[in-house]
Amino acid sequence: MSTYTVVVTDHDFADLSIERAGLDGLADMVALPGGVGEADDAHDRLATADAVIPLRYEIDETVVAALEECRIIARYGIGVDNVAVDAAAGRGIPVTNVPDYCEEEVATHALALVLALARSLASYDADIAAGGWSRGAGAAIHRFSTRTVGVVGYGAIGRAVGERAAALGADVLASDPFLSAADLADDPAELVPFEELLARSGFVTVHSPLTDGTRNLFDADAFARMRESASLVNVARGPIVDTDALCAALDRGEVAGAGLDVF
DSSP: OOSEEEEEOOOOSSOOHHHHHHTTTTEEEEEOOTTTTOOTTHHHHHHTOSEEEOSSSOBOHHHHHHOSSOOEEEOSSSOOTTBOHHHHHHTTOOEEOOTTTTHHHHHHHHHHHHHHHHTTHHHHHHHHHTTOOOGGGSOOOOOGGGOEEEEESOSHHHHHHHHHHHHTTOEEEEEOTTOOGGGGTTSSOEEOOHHHHHHHOSEEEEOOOOOTTTTTOBOHHHHHHSOTTOEEEEOSOGGGBOHHHHHHHHHHTSSOEEEESOO
């Protein structure tokens, strides 16, 4: 019998063969049944875990308090917004993530949404599906090399998006409170304040972590600062965008479109 127990609360994989192989002889793997850690006795199983690996399962203050033996919480993915990090720190439990998780996939997906908006693909698809064939079904199309892409949150994924947009000829703006102009000396992006990015960008793509400072960062005021021809792309965390404010801005014509991968 292994010395340690590792509990996986939830995951998106076909199986946990990689994890089991890596911990073979060191720890017993326990995977909670259900979609997102929905086992009735989830807290009881977590209480005796030496390590916990969550994906979307909420490791809140109550769960952290119930962890009697836990030595580490290692989250699948980049963000740790579903883990009560301060509570874990108070218990002396380290919290880790996977900093380079899906960098290429998310960056490529963000650019795909930007290009779909730039070419009005959804509008033309809907028109054709309804039996139409009108060039006027979508917004006016401009060369991508004449457009400006604003990247909010210029970490690894944000930089990858900026590089891809620049490779297609677009001008790139970046806004990130943790960076200085010197950090972007060899980068295609121009570092500007958030408000300036909103005013100048034709496409605004979001790559910030979800924190108290970024929750509802895109509110009614932010949308009012954007150009009427601009579109928003969010592939980061849903609560960074005030959805009601976005819908109202779209209805009022304050922004032209949105591509959302998170809610």
